[in-house]
Amino acid sequence: MSEHIIEKVRSFAESLLPAMGLELVDVQFRREGHGWVLRLFIDREGGVGLDHCADVSRELGQFLDVEDLIDHAYHLEVSSPGLERPLKSIRDFQRFLGKKAKIKLHESLGEQKVFIGTISGVEEGIISLDLEEGGSVQFAFDRISKARLSL
Numbered sequence: 001m002s003e004h005i006i007e008k009v010r011s012f013a014e015s016l017l018p019a020m021g022l023e024l025v026d027v028q029f030r031r032e033g034h035g036w037v038l039r040l041f042i043d044r045e046g047g048v049g050l051d052h053c054a055d056v057s058r059e060l061g062q063f064l065d066v067e068d069l070i071d072h073a074y075h076l077e078v079s080s081p082g083l084e085r086p087l088k089s090i091r092d093f094q095r096f097l098g099k100k101a102k103i104k105l106h107e108s109l110g111e112q113k114v115f116i117g118t119i120s121g122v123e124e125g126i127i128s129l130d131l132e133e134g135g136s137v138q139f140a141f142d143r144i145s146k147a148r149l150s151l
Helices: 002-020 050-067 090-095
Strands: 023-032 035-043 075-079 100-109 112-123 126-131 136-140 144-149
Touching: 002 023, 002 035, 002 050, 035 050, 050 075, 090 112, 100 126, 100 136, 112 136
Parallel strands: 035 075
Antiparallel strands: 023 035, 100 112, 100 144, 112 126, 126 136
């Protein structure tokens, strides 16, 4: 049920946000300590502000009211992904070329699964990372388990 809601919301957001100059980073729908939360993370070049979040929240709220997708109480949150935003696509890696990232692989490369360094290249699905401790590493995008910008 949650996956169905996430997919419907993702589809709506992906059609809405480009016209607002925004991009969808992630959609979450899960039970937390205070109840169910539907959370959207949005971004744009230069970052998002409170007005962007309020506009998206209003549009999404209207969509959810009309579609009646969720038959129980929930909280709607729209926010920025923050300074350590997740990197979920090849496009994200291209956009943040030259930025520091922390990347965890599904399986070890050598004896290591987690790498921290500067994104130095993205070519044909291969990510290049200049490591903090020196040297560099390359791996296919599909080997990545989790990746995010790092401070």
